[in-house]
Amino acid sequence: MAPDHARPGPPQLRGAGRMSTRRTTGTAIAEALAANGAALAFGIPGTHNLELYRGMAASGIRHVVTRHEQGAGYAADGYARVTGRPGLVVTTSGPGLMNAMAAMGTAYADSVPLLVLSPGVPTGRERADYGWLHEMKDQRAAADAAVARSVRPGTPAQAVDAVHETFARWAAERPRPVHIEVPLDVLEAPWDGDVPGPWRAPHPPAPSPAAVAEALGLLTRAGSPVIVAGGGSLGGAAPLRVVAEALGAPVVTTTAGKGVLDEDHPLAVGPFLGFAAARKLMEDADVLLVVGSELGDAELPDRLAPRGAVIRVDLDPAQLHKNLRATLPVHADAREALAALAAGLAASAVPAGLAGTERAGERRAAEARAGCLEQAVERGDRWREAQDALRAELPGDVVVVGDSSQVSYLGTAPFWPLSEPRRYLVPVGYSTLGYGLPAAIGARLAEPARPVVALLGDGAFMFSAQELVTGAELGLPLPVVILDNHGFGEIRQNMLDRDIAPYAVDLARPDFAALAQAMGCHGVRVTNAAEAAKQAAAALTAARPTVIVWEVGP
CATH class of the missing domain: 3.40.50.1220 (TPP-binding domain)
Structure with missing residues (x-):
């Protein structure tokens, strides 16, 4: 078990007592989001997106800082899949937005409503290639390739309308991710007066x-x-x-x-x-x-x-x-x-x-x-024992979050029957790796009274292991069960099926339990399914995530 560490208080910041009441487009966007029901955002502050944070707290929107923007996207995805409500992601320009692209592609493939907000180059500087910090040739076009649409409003009023339009269209259209890129000069522009309320949403189409x-x-x-x-x-x-x-x-x-x-x-x-x-x-x-x-x-x-x-x-x-x-x-x-x-x-x-x-x-x-x-059974019987044991020990309404892992698509999907929808979260069409842990965090925050378990392989876990720190900081009672088969098991098998000697698929792994403890979580190693299930049940009442490692071999 990881020791309880005393946490230092926040540092004393220059000017902390002299916060301005100035209103900008960023403030108006936060108020528009709240008016449309947004209550939780995932993201990372950066040099260019600071105005998006100016009015966030005052608007009642909680913000969770993940340790990578991809994690922010997956967490928002998990939130959206459990609740049926849109997830909200905030990134900075350039690398921040690009880090979230895999999550945006996942949401697009699986019809998950995400709103991704980012700043963009100032008006008139598009494709200028003049060395602006985080500059991309065409950031909006890059994002547009992964989402339903990426829009770049030209005025403060258009930026607020873009938020309202997104939520209104989700009420009647296929729910897919949308990106709004607000040019930095528009984002920082002053805003006077009230923010217009949400658009009246159309009714979803009824059959003739x-x-x-x-x-x-x-x-x-x-x-x-x-x-x-x-x-x-x-x-x-x-x-x-x-x-x-x-x-x-x-x-x-x-x-x-x-x-x-x-x-x-x-x-x-x-x-x-x-x-x-x-x-x-x-x-x-x-x-x-x-x-x-x-x-x-x-x-x-x-x-x-x-x-x-x-x-x-x-x-x-x-x-x-x-x-x-x-x-x-x-x-x-x-x-x-x-x-x-x-x-x-x-x-x-x-x-x-x-x-x-x-x-x-x-x-x-x-x-x-x-x-x-x-x-x-022919395809994945080796993964069945874990499903049966966990299902027997965990509450009947548990949300099971998987990944692009064999234990998920060969194990949980066929062998863990569920009595209601929105309780099995897994990337399907885009089949990304790294989804499980951050999506489980988002699902746990979405419905705090509902238990959540992440069940995934070691290869997938290593794509987003840093989000353990996010879970520890939030004090989430979240069991993370890793079935360690020493790397990329499916790809290893694919190579063998093609008469290719396995290459670049057997991975060195850290001591996952020790890594969890170093990140402020509990970490335990088990040797069988029953032990894993009992540890997972106990983890639902812990004050931080618990990483449970069962080495099953290749």
Whole structure:
């Protein structure tokens, strides 16, 4: 265990008692953020972004300093995934923003709403290459490649409007990250008067009555319907269950949709989109209802070829035919569409042809689930013991945060069933490393009463190990369970599969327990899953993170 160190008081700063009440665009931006519900920001102050901090505390926004901007982005991502509310990131220009780019790409791939604020070169100095501190040729364009859009407001009023527009559009559009680059002269400009309030947000699109009627016709005539639920369905868990039960339809989820239907429900197949048994179930369906998923390559490398009709529901019209052409595309918010379908099914008597389908659907779901689990065991049975032990010891509502680690996608995803959504956080499409620890910090801060555990591999942990200091400073009771397989296990196996001698994948690692103690955390080593689980349960009441290291070997 790490000793309790006395912490010195804050240093006496020059001018600390003479703080100015001057208002700038930065002050107005902070007030606009608070008016839109922002309460927590992650980031690092820098030379050029100081005005963003001028009004932050007075606006009621808590700021958490991470030890790297990438960590700030992942922490904000974890906050957003658990709550469903946007995460906020503040960086300085140039290297600060670039350090956050991996997190921005992760949020884009997985449809997570992040607002990233940074300063930029002063107006008129774009692409000037005159040696300005942190200067980039085109910082906005670089960020724009990783997010839904990057905007550069030209006036103080436009900067505030950019904040309001971002939140308003999230209410009705696919939630993806947005970057606002405020030119330094605009950021530091004086602001007089009140800050305009938030924009009135539009309602998310509801499905057309004609589309609902057509979908109901297809579904109620189906003998073997199947539902695919992606990350876009998370807000519609209640009506999704109603629709599944009314139709007797098995539900296959993506990793992002894990838990949207209680995975102990008899119609739940689980997060097995790309598994052979799930593929057969989906392709044999006479109607396939896909809700909020792009059916992306990360989980479904080989395109589906269903024999029946395909109904696709998505908030993003660009997704309605992507990777699988829809027979019936329904442009709508998933919750609105599922609620309309649930209401339509409830309004009619159990249609002819649906009687008895629930039991048949449960049998089909059970067969597919068993086949998928058999394949999961073949792929990653070595990771199952840890999942079973931790699940038995930790509270039932625990949030499990993973990484691009084998213990996550071969272990937690298939072997840790969840009863509700937003409890398994892991990078999917962008498949970044270093996500787990900072995302767990963000999730823990998002809902302080809910337990959180980070479960990841040693390779992923070393990408963001410095954020242990952040967790220690915040006094977070956070178990961080590291299954140490001596490096990049998946890449090692990929090399062997290609008849390449493993090279550059077996890593020297520090003593993780000692490193944790040096960073102000607890650190312990264990030798089996049961011991790891007991330490994780105890860590939920500690006054700082606890790193639990189980060396499982390559």
